Amino acid sequence: MSLRALGNANAADPRVSSELDALLASGYRYAFSLSHDAAEAEDLLQDACLGILAARASWERGYLFSAIRSRFIDRYRRQRKVPFLSLEGNDEGPAGESASWEAPDVLENGRLERALSQLRVEERETLFLAIVEGYTAEEIGRLTSRPRGSVLSLLHRTKAKLRELLEREARVHP
Amino acid sequence: MRTRGIDDQIRELYMAQRPTPEVMARLVHAIAQGHPAQRWKAWARVAAAALVVALVPFLWWAAHQVWSVPPDVGGLVAREAAAGHNGRPQLEFRAGDYSQLRAAMKSLDFQLVEPSMQRQMRMRLLGARYTSLGGSLAAQLAFVDVHGSPCTLYEARPVGALATLAPGDHQVDGLRVTVWMEKGLVMVLAQPLA
Numbered sequence: 001m002s003l004r005a006l007g008n009a010n011a012a013d014p015r016v017s018s019e020l021d022a023l024l025a026s027g028y029r030y031a032f033s034l035s036h037d038a039a040e041a042e043d044l045l046q047d048a049c050l051g052i053l054a055a056r057a058s059w060e061r062g063y064l065f066s067a068i069r070s071r072f073i074d075r076y077r078r079q080r081k082v083p084f085l086s087l088e089g090n091d092e093g094p095a096g097e098s099a100s101w102e103a104p105d106v107l108e109n110g111r112l113e114r115a116l117s118q119l120r121v122e123e124r125e126t127l128f129l130a131i132v133e134g135y136t137a138e139e140i141g142r143l144t145s146r147p148r149g150s151v152l153s154l155l156h157r158t159k160a161k162l163r164e165l166l167e168r169e170a171r172v173h174p
Numbered sequence: 175m176r177t178r179g180i181d182d183q184i185r186e187l188y189m190a191q192r193p194t195p196e197v198m199a200r201l202v203h204a205i206a207q208g209h210p211a212q213r214w215k216a217w218a219r220v221a222a223a224a225l226v227v228a229l230v231p232f233l234w235w236a237a238h239q240v241w242s243v244p245p246d247v248g249g250l251v252a253r254e255a256a257a258g259h260n261g262r263p264q265l266e267f268r269a270g271d272y273s274q275l276r277a278a279m280k281s282l283d284f285q286l287v288e289p290s291m292q293r294q295m296r297m298r299l300l301g302a303r304y305t306s307l308g309g310s311l312a313a314q315l316a317f318v319d320v321h322g323s324p325c326t327l328y329e330a331r332p333v334g335a336l337a338t339l340a341p342g343d344h345q346v347d348g349l350r351v352t353v354w355m356e357k358g359l360v361m362v363l364a365q366p367l368a
Contacts, residue, residue, distance in 0.1 A: 017202060020202055020205060021198065021202070024193065024198060024202070025193070025198075028191065028192060028193045029188045029191050032191045033188065038191070039261055039263045041191070041193070042193050042194070042257075042261075043305060043306055045193060045201070046197065046200075046201065046254055047306050047309045049201050049204065049205065050247075050250060050308060050309045050335055051309050053204060053205065053250075054247075054309070054334070054335050059205065071306075071309070075304075075306065075311070112183055112184065112187055113187060116184075116187070127184065128188060131181050131184050131185055132184065132185050132188045132189070159180075162180070163180075
C-alpha cells in the first residue's frame with residue numbers, strides 16, 4: 001500500500017497501522033536530524049501531525065517532512081536563532097555521488113553523535129536525507145528549495161567536514 | 175581495529191531513533207480519529223456517485239456539518255501537555271517571578287501573564303522554556319505546589335488549533351489537565367491528580 005493511501009484508510013487496520021508507524025518514525029528521525037534533540041524532535045513531529053490533521057491533508061512522507069521543516073524554521077526564527085545559513089555563492093563543487101569511507105566504529109563510543117551535533121542544521125539535514133532516507137539530490141533540492149548543484153556540493157563538503165570532525169574527536173577522545 | 179562504512183554507521187545511528195511509545199500511540203490514535211475508514215463496495219460507489227450528482231448541495235452541507243469528524247484537538251492538546259509535564263524537559267530560564275521571565279522570553283509573540291490560580295493555589299514558579307502547544311508557540315512554566323508536587327502551566331495565544339480549544343478538565347497519564355482562557359491567553363495546567 002502506498003503512503004498516499006493512508007489519508008483515506010483506516011489507521012486501525014494492521015497493515016495501515018504499520019505503514020503509519022513507519023511514516024511517523026521516519027518523520028521523527030527527520031525532525032531529530034534537524035534539531036539533534038529528542039524532546040524537540042517529538043514536539044516537531046506532534047506539531048506537524050496536528051497541522052496535517054487540522055488541514056485534513058494526506059499522510060505522505062514528503063508532506064510530513066515539509067510540515068516538520070516549516071515548523072522547525074518557524075520556531076527557530078521566533079527564537080531568533082539562525083539555524084540555516086544561505087548557500088548563495090556556494091554552488092561550485094563536485095557533482096555526483098559523494099563517496100563514503102571506512103571508519104573505525106565511531107557509533108559505539110559516541111564519537112559520531114558528537115561530530116553530527118557539531119554540523120550546521122542544513123548539513124545534518126542533507127546528510128540524513130541522502131544517506132538515511134535515500135533521497136536523490138533533486139528530491140533534497142525540492143524539499144529544501146535549493147538547486148541540485150548546491151545540494152551535491154553541500155553533501156560533499158559535509159562529508160569532508162564530518163571526516164575532519166571525527167578525526168578531531170579521535171585525537172581528543174582517543 | 176574494526177572498520178565500517180561511515181554511511182552505514184550514520185544510517186544505524188538514525189534508524190535507532192524513535193519517538194517514545196506514548197507519543198507514537200497518541201499520534202496513531204489521533205490520526206485514526208481524524209480519518210475514519212471509507213470502505214465502499216463497487217455498487218455502493220456507483221450509487222453514491224449518482225447521489226452526489228443529484229444531491230450536491232445537500233452533500234456539500236452534510237460533509238461539513240454531519241459527516242466531518244473533527245479531530246479531538248482538546249484531547250490531543252491535553253495529552254501533549256501531559257507528555258511535556260512528564261518529560262520534565264530542562265528549563266531554559268530559571269526565575270521566581272513573571273517579570274524576570276517576561277524580560278528573558280522576548281521571542282514569545284505574547285506577554286506572559288500570571289494566572290489567578292497561581293496565588294490561589296500558592297504555587298511557586300521555578301522557571302520556563304519555549305515550547306509549542308497545538309502547533310503554536312507557547313511558554314512552558316514549571317511550578318511546585320504547596321505539597322512540593324511539580325506542576326506545569328502552558329501559556330499560548332488562542333490561534334490555529336488552539337482557537338477551537340474548549341475549556342474543561344482532562345485526565346491523562348495520572349494527571350489532571352485543565353484548559354481555560356484568561357487575559358486573552360490559552361492556559362493549560364497539568365498537575366498530579368489529588
